[in-house]
Amino acid sequence: MIKLINVTKIFGNRVVLDNISFTLEDKLIAILGATGSGKTVLLKIISGLLKPDTGMVILSDRTSLGCVFQHAALFDSLTVEENIVLPLLETTDYSQQTIRTKLEQILDKLNLSFELLKRKCHNLSGGERKLVAIARAIITEPCYMLYDEPTSGLDSDTTLHITHVIKKLKIPGVLVTHDLKVIELLEISERYLLNMGQLKKID
Amino acid sequence: MNGAKIFYEIFNFIWFPFSVILASGKPKRTIDRLFDQLYEIGIESLPLIFVTSVFLGLVITIQTYYQISGMLPKYFLGLTVGRMVMIELAPVLSGLVITGRSVSAMAAEIGSMKITEQLDALRVMKIDPKYFLAQPRLLAVVIITPILNGVMLLVTLLIGAIYAQLFYHTDLSVFFYGLTHPFAPRIFWVSFIKSTIFGFWCGASGLYYGFKVEGGTKEVGKAVTNAIVTATVLILVLDFLVALIFF
Numbered sequence: 291m292i293k294l295i296n297v298t299k300i301f302g303n304r305v306v307l308d309n310i311s312f313t314l315e316d317k318l319i320a321i322l323g324a325t326g327s328g329k330t331v332l333l334k335i336i337s338g339l340l341k342p343d344t345g346m347v348i349l350s351d352r353t354s355l356g357c358v359f360q361h362a363a364l365f366d367s368l369t370v371e372e373n374i375v376l377p378l379l380e381t382t383d384y385s386q387q388t389i390r391t392k393l394e395q396i397l398d399k400l401n402l403s404f405e406l407l408k409r410k411c412h413n414l415s416g417g418e419r420k421l422v423a424i425a426r427a428i429i430t431e432p433c434y435m436l437y438d439e440p441t442s443g444l445d446s447d448t449t450l451h452i453t454h455v456i457k458k459l460k461i462p463g464v465l466v467t468h469d470l471k472v473i474e475l476l477e478i479s480e481r482y483l484l485n486m487g488q489l490k491k492i493d
Numbered sequence: 494m495n496g497a498k499i500f501y502e503i504f505n506f507i508w509f510p511f512s513v514i515l516a517s518g519k520p521k522r523t524i525d526r527l528f529d530q531l532y533e534i535g536i537e538s539l540p541l542i543f544v545t546s547v548f549l550g551l552v553i554t555i556q557t558y559y560q561i562s563g564m565l566p567k568y569f570l571g572l573t574v575g576r577m578v579m580i581e582l583a584p585v586l587s588g589l590v591i592t593g594r595s596v597s598a599m600a601a602e603i604g605s606m607k608i609t610e611q612l613d614a615l616r617v618m619k620i621d622p623k624y625f626l627a628q629p630r631l632l633a634v635v636i637i638t639p640i641l642n643g644v645m646l647l648v649t650l651l652i653g654a655i656y657a658q659l660f661y662h663t664d665l666s667v668f669f670y671g672l673t674h675p676f677a678p679r680i681f682w683v684s685f686i687k688s689t690i691f692g693f694w695c696g697a698s699g700l701y702y703g704f705k706v707e708g709g710t711k712e713v714g715k716a717v718t719n720a721i722v723t724a725t726v727l728i729l730v731l732d733f734l735v736a737l738i739f740f
C-alpha cells in the first residue's frame with residue numbers, strides 16, 4: 291500500500307502540489323495532467339527522490355518500487371544488457387545463471403530482441419529506450435510501478451506496443467500522462483486529474 | 494553568500510570524499526569498477542604526463558645550469574634539479590595534469606548523469622550513487638596520481654641527465670651522484686605523500702561538483718570549471734601546508 295497524506299510541494303513561490311492525499315491499493319491508476327502540472331514531481335515524491343514540504347508518504351512494509359523515468363534515464367555508457375541486469379547485480383546475490391534466466395523472461399515478456407542486448411544505450415530509438423527502462427524497472431519484481439509518461443514522443447504503433455506491454459505486466463502502481471488516449475488504451479478505470487496542485491478523481 | 498553559508502559549503506566539501514569512502518555496497522563490484530577506472534584515468538593521462546615531463550626536464554636543467562655554472566661544482570646540477578622536481582614540480586604538475594585531464598572529465602560525466610536523472614534511477618534501485626560512481630573514481634585517482642608522479646620523476650630526471658651529458662659535458666654519473674648525495678629518503682616519500690593528498694582532493698573536487706549539478710547543460714559546464722578551479726587552488730594551498738609541516 292502507498293499512502294500520501296496532505297502532501298504539499300512548493301518550489302520558490304510556486305505551489306506545485308497542494309495538500310494532496312490518496313491511497314493506492316492493488317491496482318494501476320492513472321493521473322492525467324497538463325505539462326508543468328506537477329506529475330513528475332508527484333512521482334518523485336512517491337519514490338522518495340523528493341521530500342514533500344509538508345505531509346508524508348507512507349509505504350507499507352517491504353514495498354518495493356520500480357520507476358520508469360520520463361526520459362528513461364538509462365545509463366548511457368552501458369549496454370542494454372548491463373542496464374537491465376544492473377539492479378540484480380548490485381543489490382542481490384543471484385547467480386549469473388539466475389540473472390540470465392530472468393533477463394530472458396523479461397525480453398520475452400516485452401517482445402524485445404536479443405540483438406538489442408549488446409547495443410549501447412545512447413543510440414537506441416525513443417521506443418527502445420522506454421522498453422529497456424521498463425525492463426530494468428521490472429527485473430527486481432517490484433510491488434508497484436511508477437510510469438512517467440511511458441509513451442510520450444512515440445509514434446502510434448510504438449505507443450500501442452508499450453501500452454500492450456504495461457497492460458500485460460499487470461503490476462499495480464501509478465501512471466502519469468498528459469494523453470487521455472493512453473489511459474483509454476490501457477483501460478485504466480481509476481483516473482485522476484492533476485490541476486493547479488489539486489488531485490481530483492475523474493468519473 | 495553570507496558567512497554561515499560559506500562555512501556550510503566548505504564543511505560539505507571537506508566531508509564529501511569521506512562520505513564517498515564510507516558509502517557501501519557489494520565490495521567485489523567496486524573492485525571491478527576500480528580497475529576500469531584505473532585503466533581509463535591512467536591511460537588517458539599518460540601521454541600528457543610524458544610531454545609535460547620531457548619539457549619540464551629540459552627547462553629545469555637549462556635554468557639550473559644557467560644559475561650555477563661557473564660557481565658550483567657540476568654535481569649540484571643533479572642535486573638541485575632532483576630536489577626541485579621531487580619536492581615540488583613533479584607532484585604539483587602531475588596533480589595539475591590529472592585535474593585538467595580526469596577531474597574535469599569526472600565532473601562532466603557525473604554532472605551529465607545527474608541532469609539526465611541517472612543518479613535518481615540508481616537511488617530508486619537502492620544503489621547508492623556515491624558507492625557506485627564516486628567510490629571507484631576517487632580510489633582510482635588516489636592510486637593513479639602518485640604513480641603518475643613517479644613516472645614524471647623518472648622521465649624528467651632522465652631527460653635532465655641526458656641533456657646535461659649532451660650539452661653541458663656533465664657525465665651521467667656526476668648528475669646521479671648529485672641526485673643521491675646526500676641521500677635524503679624523506680624527500681622521496683614526501684613527494685609521494687604529497688601527490689597522494691593532491692589526488693584525493695582533486696578527485697574529491699571533480700566528484701563534488703559533478704554531484705552538485707542542478708539544472709541543464711550550462712550547469713554541467715559550470716561544474717567542470719568549478720572543479721578545475723577548486724582542484725588547482727587546493728593543490729597550491731595543500732602544497733604550502735605540506736611545506737609548513739615537513740620542512
Ligand SMILES: Nc1ncnc2c1ncn2[C@@H]1O[C@H](COP(=O)(O)OP(=O)(O)OP(=O)(O)O)[C@@H](O)[C@H]1O
Pocket residue numbers: 301306323324325326327328329330331332360468
Ligand atoms: N527541482 C525543481 N526546482 C524548481 N522547480 C521545479 C523543480 N522540479 C519541478 N519544478 C517545477 O514544478 C512544476 C511541475 O514540474 P513537473 O516536472 O512535475 O511537471 P510535469 O507535470 O511532469 O510536466 P511534463 O508533462 O512536461 O513532464 C514545473 O513548473 C517545474 O518548473
Ligand SMILES: [Mg+2]
Pocket residue numbers: 329330331360438
Ligand atoms: Mg514530467
